[in-house]
Amino acid sequence: MFATVNSDCIGCGACEAICPQVFRMNSYEIAEAYLNPIPQDVEEATKLAAKSCPVAAIILEG
Numbered sequence: 001m002f003a004t005v006n007s008d009c010i011g012c013g014a015c016e017a018i019c020p021q022v023f024r025m026n027s028y029e030i031a032e033a034y035l036n037p038i039p040q041d042v043e044e045a046t047k048l049a050a051k052s053c054p055v056a057a058i059i060l061e062g
């Protein structure tokens with residue numbers, strides 16, 4: 001599975017709080033997925049982060 005954050009991100013920080021192994025805020029206060037492909041042991045947390053994004057900016061593929 002691969003995760004990307006699209007330009008709808010409003011920088012709320014929820015994804016980083018839920019799954020810091022994958023998502024981190026960059027210097028523009030926008031989230032980025034730093035760990036691709038997503039390791040199996042954090043897949044569930046990644047999915048939860050995507051579901052919790054208030055603007056559905058996290059795209060999961062694969």
Ligand code: SF4
Nearest residue numbers: 009010012013015053
């Ligand atoms: S939860 Fe969504 S809006 Fe919030 S920082 Fe992450 S990608 Fe951006």
